[in-house]
Amino acid sequence: MPFCDQICTYCDFCKMVTSDHTKKEYMKALIKELEYYSDLLSHIETIYIGGGTPSSLDDDLLDAFLEELKLMVDMKQIKEFTIEANPNDVTDNWIKTLKKHHITRVSMGVQSMSENILKFLGRTHTAQIVEDAIKTLKKSKLNFNLDFLYAIPGQTKEDLEKDLNYIKKFDPHHISYYSLILEDKTVLNYLINKHKVDDFSEDLARDFGEIIDDKLNGIGYKKYEFSNYCKPGFESKHNLIYWNLEEYLGVGLNASSQFNYVRMINPRKISVYLNDINDKSLTMHHLEDFNPQLETLLVGLRKTEGIDLEQYKKKFKIDVFKLYPQLKKYIDLDLLKIEGSRLMFTNEGVYLSNQVFVDII
Ligand code: SF4
Structure with missing residues (x-):
């Protein structure tokens, strides 16, 4: 659902602010596309409605779409059904x-609880709106994820600690905590290039990452992917499909399958x-272009538990070290390690993973 009520300064997703008419046309097209794949829909186990901001759709439009979806998918077979939301819409x-419509999980974009940072990011919600949305989510008893960002230009250690204290108080089932990546063609990139804003230092970003890991671990969250943490049993079943390189069908603007x-x-242009x-x-x-041997390694190593070397060999009929002999060098450097039959990053390796990935590619 590529629609947003506003455009954030750091965002390079496929998104737009548009008219109700276009939204209606788009929703009709989405249903047609789903009908085209109706044979495949009997096999799906998870659904994820992402964006953009799916919660920015009018309730009537969302309701009508979900009604159509129910005709095509047997909801009894769905193990997890997530929708993304902005706090203002909850x-x-x-x-x-x-x-x-049997949605089981909400993924809400909080990003920060500091008002100055929210303004800087171009978000329209406030910390109070987030608190109200959390109350509503808790009352609903739905399973929920909160998205947070760190390494935001201007963010202080106090800001970070405030966010972590709020996380403790909100007690979500799942947290996605991403380091802000500077993307081309964003307002933030322009501001940094024009020296109107200072970029965030890599060393400080690493310190922040370590503080986040320690704090979340201390309050009962398991880190199971580079940027994702959960209470026991609340891993995102849907995202694990991506990280295990299993099959998925994406429908809608710029969706990939x-x-x-x-x-x-799919095309990125709505017309x-x-x-x-x-x-x-x-x-x-x-x-x-898609190289399954390489992709399995790249996405699998993002998981804390890494990849299973025996399964890899069974699937591709070749040993991963034969395909990528440079992996051995990173084991010697203590950036990668083998535990049982699994290959994974060490704590130090996670912070230098980009260099390892560049070498493998
Ligand atoms: S709400 Fe999300 S998708 Fe929309 S502009 Fe902001 S970050 Fe991008």
Whole structure:
């Protein structure tokens, strides 16, 4: 759902602020695309409605879409059904719509609890709005994830500690805690290039990352991926599909899919997407280069438990060290380690993982 009420200064996702008319056209197209794949829908186990900001859709439009989806998917087979939200949109009525359609999980973008940082990021919510949204989520008893960011220009250690204290108080089932990445073609990138804002130092970002790991570990969260933490048993089943390089079907603008060892991506321009759907010519025509042996390693090593070397060999009929002999060098350097049959990053290795990945690629 590529719609947002505002555009954040750091965002390079596929998103737009648009009219109700376009949203309605888009939702019709999305249903047509789903119908096109109806045979595949009987096999799915998780659903994730991401964005953009899916919660920015009017309740009626969301309700109508979910009603159609229910006709195509047997909700009894769905083990996890997540929708993303902005705190401003989390109301009792919205929750009622989610429950009516068997949505089990909400992923809410908080990013920070400091007002100056929220303004700097271009977010429209305040810390008070987040607190109200959390109350509503807790009342709903839905499982929920909170997204936070760190290494934001201007962010202090006190800001970080405040966020971590709020996390303790909010007690979410799951936390995604990403280091802010400077993307091309964003307002933030422009501000930094023009020296209007100072970039965040890499050393301080690493300190912040360590503080986050320690604090979250101390309050009962398990880190199971570079940027993801959960209470026991609350790993995101859907995201694990990506990290285990299993098959997924993405529908909608710029959505990507992967099955039969092929990676496909839908158009990024809405006019092209709508035309293609209406001409019945959207057949996932844009194929991306995809090397399953490499991708399994790259995404698998993002998980704290790494990859299973025996399974890897069984799947690809070749030993991973034969394909990527440079891995041995990183074991000698204590950046990677083997435990049982698994290969994983060491704590130190996680912080230098980009260099390891560049070498492997
Ligand atoms: S709400 Fe999310 S998708 Fe929309 S502009 Fe902000 S970060 Fe990007």
